[in-house]
Amino acid sequence: MTTFPILTVITFLPLLAGAAIFLCGARVARWLALAGSLATLAVSVPLYLHFDKTSTGLQFVESVPWIPSWNVEYTMGIDGISLPFIFLSTVVSVLCVGASWTAVQVRVREFYAALLLAETAMIGLFAATTVFLFYVFWELMIVPMFLLIGVWGGPRRIHAAIKFLLFTLAGSVLMLVGLITLLRTSGTLDFEALATMRPSAQLQSWLFVAFTAAFAVKVPMFPVHTWLPDAHTEAPTAGSVILAGILLKMGGYGLLRIALPILPDAVRLFRTPMLALSALAIVYGAYVTLAQTDVKRLIAYSSISHMGFVTLGIFTLNRNGVEGAILQMVNHGIVTGALFLCVGMIYERTHTREIVAYGGVAKLAPVYSTFLALFCLAAAGLPGLNSFVGEFLIISGAFDTRPWYGVMAVWGVALGTTYILWLYYRVALGEVKPGLQALRLELDLREVATLAPMAALALTIGLYPESVLSFLRVSVEQLLVASAAQVGVAGGM
Amino acid sequence: MTDLVTVLPELILSGTAVVLILVARRVRRARSAAPWVVVAAVAAAFSLWAFSPATSMTGFGGTIASDRYARFFSLLFSGNLALAALLSVRHLDSERVQPAEYFALLLLASTGMMFAVAAVDLLILYLGLELMTLCSYVLVGIVRDKPAGNEASIKYFFLGSFASALLLYGIALTYGVTGATDFSAIASTVSRNGVTRHPMLLAGVGLVSGGLAFKIAAVPFHAWAPDVYQGAMAPVAAFLSAGSKAAGLAAFVRVCLVAFAPEQRIWSVMVVALAALSVMTGSLLAISQSRMKRMLAYSSIAHAGYALLGLVPGTPEGASATMTYAFVYAFMTLGAFGVVIALGPRGENLNGYRGLSTTAPGTAAVMFLFLLSLTGIPPTAGFTAKFAVILSAVRAGYIGLAVLAVLCSVVSAFFYLRVAVLMYMTEPQESESARLPLSVFAALAIAAAVTIVGGIFPNTLAVWAVPP
Numbered sequence: 001m002t003t004f005p006i007l008t009v010i011t012f013l014p015l016l017a018g019a020a021i022f023l024c025g026a027r028v029a030r031w032l033a034l035a036g037s038l039a040t041l042a043v044s045v046p047l048y049l050h051f052d053k054t055s056t057g058l059q060f061v062e063s064v065p066w067i068p069s070w071n072v073e074y075t076m077g078i079d080g081i082s083l084p085f086i087f088l089s090t091v092v093s094v095l096c097v098g099a100s101w102t103a104v105q106v107r108v109r110e111f112y113a114a115l116l117l118a119e120t121a122m123i124g125l126f127a128a129t130t131v132f133l134f135y136v137f138w139e140l141m142i143v144p145m146f147l148l149i150g151v152w153g154g155p156r157r158i159h160a161a162i163k164f165l166l167f168t169l170a171g172s173v174l175m176l177v178g179l180i181t182l183l184r185t186s187g188t189l190d191f192e193a194l195a196t197m198r199p200s201a202q203l204q205s206w207l208f209v210a211f212t213a214a215f216a217v218k219v220p221m222f223p224v225h226t227w228l229p230d231a232h233t234e235a236p237t238a239g240s241v242i243l244a245g246i247l248l249k250m251g252g253y254g255l256l257r258i259a260l261p262i263l264p265d266a267v268r269l270f271r272t273p274m275l276a277l278s279a280l281a282i283v284y285g286a287y288v289t290l291a292q293t294d295v296k297r298l299i300a301y302s303s304i305s306h307m308g309f310v311t312l313g314i315f316t317l318n319r320n321g322v323e324g325a326i327l328q329m330v331n332h333g334i335v336t337g338a339l340f341l342c343v344g345m346i347y348e349r350t351h352t353r354e355i356v357a358y359g360g361v362a363k364l365a366p367v368y369s370t371f372l373a374l375f376c377l378a379a380a381g382l383p384g385l386n387s388f389v390g391e392f393l394i395i396s397g398a399f400d401t402r403p404w405y406g407v408m409a410v411w412g413v414a415l416g417t418t419y420i421l422w423l424y425y426r427v428a429l430g431e432v433k434p435g436l437q438a439l440r441l442e443l444d445l446r447e448v449a450t451l452a453p454m455a456a457l458a459l460t461i462g463l464y465p466e467s468v469l470s471f472l473r474v475s476v477e478q479l480l481v482a483s484a485a486q487v488g489v490a491g492g493m
Numbered sequence: 494m495t496d497l498v499t500v501l502p503e504l505i506l507s508g509t510a511v512v513l514i515l516v517a518r519r520v521r522r523a524r525s526a527a528p529w530v531v532v533a534a535v536a537a538a539f540s541l542w543a544f545s546p547a548t549s550m551t552g553f554g555g556t557i558a559s560d561r562y563a564r565f566f567s568l569l570f571s572g573n574l575a576l577a578a579l580l581s582v583r584h585l586d587s588e589r590v591q592p593a594e595y596f597a598l599l600l601l602a603s604t605g606m607m608f609a610v611a612a613v614d615l616l617i618l619y620l621g622l623e624l625m626t627l628c629s630y631v632l633v634g635i636v637r638d639k640p641a642g643n644e645a646s647i648k649y650f651f652l653g654s655f656a657s658a659l660l661l662y663g664i665a666l667t668y669g670v671t672g673a674t675d676f677s678a679i680a681s682t683v684s685r686n687g688v689t690r691h692p693m694l695l696a697g698v699g700l701v702s703g704g705l706a707f708k709i710a711a712v713p714f715h716a717w718a719p720d721v722y723q724g725a726m727a728p729v730a731a732f733l734s735a736g737s738k739a740a741g742l743a744a745f746v747r748v749c750l751v752a753f754a755p756e757q758r759i760w761s762v763m764v765v766a767l768a769a770l771s772v773m774t775g776s777l778l779a780i781s782q783s784r785m786k787r788m789l790a791y792s793s794i795a796h797a798g799y800a801l802l803g804l805v806p807g808t809p810e811g812a813s814a815t816m817t818y819a820f821v822y823a824f825m826t827l828g829a830f831g832v833v834i835a836l837g838p839r840g841e842n843l844n845g846y847r848g849l850s851t852t853a854p855g856t857a858a859v860m861f862l863f864l865l866s867l868t869g870i871p872p873t874a875g876f877t878a879k880f881a882v883i884l885s886a887v888r889a890g891y892i893g894l895a896v897l898a899v900l901c902s903v904v905s906a907f908f909y910l911r912v913a914v915l916m917y918m919t920e921p922q923e924s925e926s927a928r929l930p931l932s933v934f935a936a937l938a939i940a941a942a943v944t945i946v947g948g949i950f951p952n953t954l955a956v957w958a959v960p961p
Binding site for chain 1: 810850851854865870871872876877880881883884887888892895896899900902903906907910911913914917918919951952955
């Protein structure tokens with residue numbers, strides 16, 4: 001497998017499919033997009049089969065000289081941390097194509113081309129092993145998301161698209177200055193090479209601020225989260241799923257990939273404020289979620305709370321916390337992505353997102369309600385379903401180091417159960433609302449096929465978390481040992 | 494003979510201009526003259542590639558250099574000329590402009606630009622820049638019955654004359670202190686005689702920089718740009734925004750790095766001030782514009798600032814970054830103006846872009862590409878060029894300036910991508926779509942190709958950008 005550039009193929013196959021869509025008619029666009037995303041998924045299978053779970057280094061490495069004057073190479077490679085995200089990206093993309101089959105009726109070709117461009121950016125980001133390439137894909141992701149929200153979104157889509165654009169750009173340009181400073185001081189932008197160097201503590205702090213500005217906007221962390229509810233609410237279903245499923249993870253992935261190994265001193269310095277902001281996001285996000293009356297907005301705010309767990313886990317800086325954070329990102333992508341799919345499916349029929357318009361859906365659409373119940377319970381953290389494992393690991397990680405933040409997280413879990421079950425109660429149970437009687441709410445086969453993989457994943461990870469954790473273990477250990485050794489803390493966390 | 498080889502491209506262009514003027518009475522349609530201009534530009538570019546001596550050499554008593562630096566920019570001017578000629582065809586016929594005269598002026602202005610970048614003597618530099626600007630004054634007001642164009646031309650002329658006076662006065666003061674106009678002689682005299690902080694020389698450096706800053710429309714010498722771009726015909730505005738800026742930057746870089754090398758600390762500070770002011774003013778004032786050409790004018794002011802960032806450290810790498818920026822900017826702005834031209838009268842106003850993606854999807858897509866590139870989003874050439882100049886600023890230790898520059902690029906994202914919002918996210922007002930003439934299509938395709946290739950393979954360009 002060393003000669004076949006599998007990561008490059010997986011990254012750019014969707015782009016090729018997107019270009020091919022423009023050469024064909026709108027009628028074929030859907031099928032081409034489905035074929036392109038399925039082919040990408042199929043090509044990525046050897047990654048999981050041939051992945052060496054015991055190796056600490058990067059695997060499937062490709063390296064080509066690119067811009068010698070800046071000492072930048074085109075290098076790709078993956079380790080246990082990036083693999084789950086590549087899996088998630090390829091799966092979510094296929095489901096997005098399925099979810100948009102009937103929902104998108106205008107500018108179909110452009111829609112699928114944007115979707116596939118987004119897939120290229122996501123996979124490329126997780127496969128990149130230099131900060132430069134990481135940044136290129138990071139910025140590339142903004143363009144299709146901007147179009148997906150702004151062209152195919154809801155009534156206030158332009159406002160949401162511009163807000164998304166300005167927030168993310170403002171964060172990422174600071175990352176640009178950070179990476180240029182890093183290039184100037186270190187002379188390289190390669191992740192592995194940078195991890196062995198150690199900029200001065202003061203420089204690390206500045207770099208941390210610059211990079212975390214970008215990551216915090218994407219996660220989103222507490223004070224810079226305000227773009228998310230708008231973007232989530234106005235985006236089309238596929239846009240919301242990509243936002244929740246992948247885009248938010250890019251921030252957490254950046255923290256793991258750049259902040260922790262390259263800027264360990266700064267991470268220690270900023271640890272307490274970051275933990276505090278995370279805990280604040282969990283509790284504040286949960287309370288705001290309780291007050292929502294719009295289904296999509298409710299799930300959007302719940303994302304802020306759930307992503308707070310991720311940053312909390314990362315900054316516990318111990319094995320349980322970091323593994324839990326990665327798992328929580330994957331789980332959140334599955335569960336919240338699935339919830340957005342569910343909302344999108346029913347919205348297509350009722351054309352309202354107001355919770356008060358719903359009620360008694362379980363009587364009219366038992367299959368739909370079963371799926372909804374499953375994903376709501378998963379989001380609430382029911383043992384046996386996937387989110388429980390991640391949240392449990394994060395909370396135990398927090399109790400190991402900073403118990404009070406663990407208490408905050410438990411409080412967040414309790415609130416999370418409240419808002420998500422209350423949502424289910426209001427939508428699916430109770431009296432059937434008069435407006436819903438005449439509608440055919442039950443899912444068709446295509447929609448069942450779209451939701452079923454998510455449900456299967458939620459169950460698999462919930463019952464057998466090792467299916468993901470086994471990939472992570474060595475890489476996370478390596479990450480923590482490397483960063484701990486540099487900051488001079490002995491292993492036993 | 495060797496002297497003539499050094500100015501071969503200039504000879505081709507000015508020769509074509511003379512021929513066009515001689516046969517002017519027979520040339521009635523722009524379509525019949527434009528191909529000749531394109532051929533002349535291609536021939537000039539070819540002669541640069543084929544007949545230029547392998548090593549750097551000077552001719553005409555050491556006043557005109559034929560080095561890789563001059564060749565890089567001459568190539569840029571050939572491209573600029575060819576694209577401008579392609580973009581002009583439709584406007585000339587609809588505005589009833591004499592095509593032969595118009596194209597002759599374009600050719601002569603390009604000749605002036607080439608002389609300005611090849612000059613290694615302040616007087617030749619002045620002559621080259623004057624040839625360029627004198628032709629530009631006429632080009633801006635070439636539609637005689639349009640008051641806006643006349644007003645722009647007069648404004649440009651008065652402010653331009655003032656700037657030329659500054660430049661000439663600066664040259665005189667420099668000559669007064671050093672007794673030389675030759676770049677390397679100035680530098681060696683200054684270091685040998687130890688007059689680095691001579692007040693007259695400092696005044697000379699300041700005045701020459703001011704005069705050149707006018708050509709690249711850097712703040713505070715930018716006041717002419719919005720009115721001139723707005724009043725001039727769109728192809729002329731495109732030609733000036735790409736060519737005049739590149740010529741000014743090329744002259745600026747060579748004068749600073751070679752002639753005023755001993756004064757590096759002085760001009761470095763000035764360049765920082767010019768860059769910071771230009772980036773801020775250009776980005777902030779562009780927000781409130783509702784006319785496309787005016788917005789592009791303010792954007793060109795901001796881009797002058799970005800390009801100057803490369804000059805801040807005064808190193809060869811930095812100069813190379815500025816050269817690349819000038820090259821990339823020329824093609825992105827030609828592309829953006831090309832779309833304005835392709836849309837006809839509808840393209841002049843921002844509201845004309847409403848729903849463009851439904852009426853003309855191809856045009857909207859290339860416009861989106863140019864806007865992304867102007868904003869500096871990868872994988873376009875605008876990003877790699879911006880990366881290189883910001884790297885230069887950081888290398889010189891001006892991290893604050895770098896942060897300012899990137900924050901201004903977020904501001905610029907707002908007004909560039911507002912056009913994208915109009916194109917993609919609003920409904921069209923009128924549904925008729927003008928047919929894209931082949932010449933405009935070709936120009937847009939070339940500009941788009943440069944924008945994409947420069948973004949994905951930035952090294953191809955960087956290899957050619959050899960500083961003086």
